[in-house]
Amino acid sequence: MKILLINPPRWNELVGKNPSIIEKHRGFNPPLGLLYLAASIKKNTNHDVEVLDSQPFKWTYSQLENHLKGKAIDVVGITAMTFTLIDAYKTARLIKKLMPDTQVILGGTHVHLFPSETMNLEGVDYGFMGEAEFSFVKFLKNKNHLPYKDKIPGLIYKDNDGKIMRNDFVPLENLDEISFPDRNLLNIKYYNSLMSKGTLSTTIVSSRGCPFRCSFCDRPLSPITSRFRYRSAKNVVDEICECIELGIKDFLFYDDTFTVNKKRVLEICEEILSRNIEIRWDIRTRVDTVDEEMLELLKRAGCVAVHYGVEAGNDEILKVIKKGFTVEKAKEVFKLTRKVGIETLAYFMIGLPSEKAEDIQDSFDLAKELKPDYAHFTIFSPYPGTELYSLGLEKGIIKKDIWKEFSEDPKEGFKIPVWEENFTRDELYEMIVKFYKSFYLRPSYILRRSFRVKSKSEFIKKARAGLSVLFMKKDKIDTLR
Numbered sequence: 438m439k440i441l442l443i444n445p446p447r448w449n450e451l452v453g454k455n456p457s458i459i460e461k462h463r464g465f466n467p468p469l470g471l472l473y474l475a476a477s478i479k480k481n482t483n484h485d486v487e488v489l490d491s492q493p494f495k496w497t498y499s500q501l502e503n504h505l506k507g508k509a510i511d512v513v514g515i516t517a518m519t520f521t522l523i524d525a526y527k528t529a530r531l532i533k534k535l536m537p538d539t540q541v542i543l544g545g546t547h548v549h550l551f552p553s554e555t556m557n558l559e560g561v562d563y564g565f566m567g568e569a570e571f572s573f574v575k576f577l578k579n580k581n582h583l584p585y586k587d588k589i590p591g592l593i594y595k596d597n598d599g600k601i602m603r604n605d606f607v608p609l610e611n612l613d614e615i616s617f618p619d620r621n622l623l624n625i626k627y628y629n630s631l632m633s634k635g636t637l638s639t640t641i642v643s644s645r646g647c648p649f650r651c652s653f654c655d656r657p658l659s660p661i662t663s664r665f666r667y668r669s670a671k672n673v674v675d676e677i678c679e680c681i682e683l684g685i686k687d688f689l690f691y692d693d694t695f696t697v698n699k700k701r702v703l704e705i706c707e708e709i710l711s712r713n714i715e716i717r718w719d720i721r722t723r724v725d726t727v728d729e730e731m732l733e734l735l736k737r738a739g740c741v742a743v744h745y746g747v748e749a750g751n752d753e754i755l756k757v758i759k760k761g762f763t764v765e766k767a768k769e770v771f772k773l774t775r776k777v778g779i780e781t782l783a784y785f786m787i788g789l790p791s792e793k794a795e796d797i798q799d800s801f802d803l804a805k806e807l808k809p810d811y812a813h814f815t816i817f818s819p820y821p822g823t824e825l826y827s828l829g830l831e832k833g834i835i836k837k838d839i840w841k842e843f844s845e846d847p848k849e850g851f852k853i854p855v856w857e858e859n860f861t862r863d864e865l866y867e868m869i870v871k872f873y874k875s876f877y878l879r880p881s882y883i884l885r886r887s888f889r890v891k892s893k894s895e896f897i898k899k900a901r902a903g904l905s906v907l908f909m910k911k912d913k914i915d916t917l918r
């Protein structure tokens with residue numbers, strides 16, 4: 438069989454968290470989920486599998502159609518997150534138009550959140566909930582045998598009477614058993630981020646799930662992502678070595694919280710050092726899961742930046758969103774990280790529940806006081822599957838189940854909800870522009886960053902981003918559709 442796995446175009450993505458100018462410079466990450474799936478199919482079947490990522494090429498649907506015309510494909514798998522649903526839906530319909538007999542399967546976090554709605558979309562034959570590296574292989578081996586389908590974990594399908602059936606799934610426990618993402622299936626030169634230094638880069642995932650209970654996140658309420666599981670240090674570094682053979686030297690660990698287990702973090706660092714590997718890598722984590730010993734070893738092993746989710750500028754709002762740490766802890770850890778010599782990125786949100794103007798000012802002030810090398814400011818949106826979305830519906834701040842309606846009929850022009858308790862959408866727009874300009878256009882910040890640029894390509898990339906911030910206007914923030 439011929440299997441095609443597609444990362445759809447990115448023309449209708451609901452990227453309402455950020456100004457469009459910031460989105461413009463974020464770069465592209467490889468679709469690791471598809472690459473994991475492809476590697477498992479190649480290892481466990483004799484099927485021919487191809488991965489198509491249309492995003493780095495900025496393909497239109499006409500270009501995608503021209504690429505697919507005349508192809509004979511048996512099964513197409515499409516990545517579907519809620520924020521990419523419009524494009525996933527358009528891609529599914531395009532596949533059915535070109536290849537009516539091809540079976541189209543959607544997988545991803547959206548399918549888990551809205552399984553029935555997914556199956557009722559035009560052009561969708563099957564859905565997969567949960568982790569599908571092994572269950573998708575079972576499906577391919579038995580896809581023509583309906584009685585067997587109830588034994589495939591996470592599969593969503595329609596029976597002979599058209600009734601939607603959903604199979605239970607169990608989160609994978611031994612992540613070392615999963616094949617590494619097959620990066621050979623894509624041209625790696627198209628993947629980089631704003632923080633990379635001009636070398637080939639990739640994302641890597643060393644654990645799955647997050648044990649923390651932040652109320653703005655969908656992780657705590659999911660049976661998969663609420664369970665923290667991790668790969669062994671040897672397994673992680675083996676993948677790094679495989680990437681090095683491809684010429685990749687720059688890594689972003691895309692774990693939800695990389696430093697949950699201190700022992701494992703130290704083991705990964707020691708494994709990198711024992712093999713004399715020279716790489717640059719970033720991690721994403723929380724300020725209450727690191728200490729000086731860990732940071733020093735991370736630095737020795739090549740970690741150059743830590744992305745910390747701070748989110749708010751005072752303890753009252755941090756309690757509202759259940760972050761579980763204090764502003765003082767954030768100050769302590771940012772100072773410690775600077776002392777060790779690792780760069781920092783601080784994430785903040787504005788427009789959180791119960792937040793007033795003085796609370797948002799606290800966030801602005803804290804962002805400057807922490808002295809991060811980069812700051813990322815977003816407008817809070819109550820996402821599906823989160824505690825705060827349910828609270829918004831209960832309190833009437835969100836007037837109707839807007840995400841469910843969108844999932845049933847994903848149309849262009851959909852507006853991501855914001856928490857309009859104390860501020861309007863337009864007021865939040867204006868504040869986020871002010872926030873970016875007041876942080877990045879300070880002479881002290883520009884001077885400090887200019888001394889750290891290592892290459893001409895890095896200078897050009899960051900100069901373009903800086904000019905974008907300079908000319909950012911409220912009426913150009915068009916991504917909160």
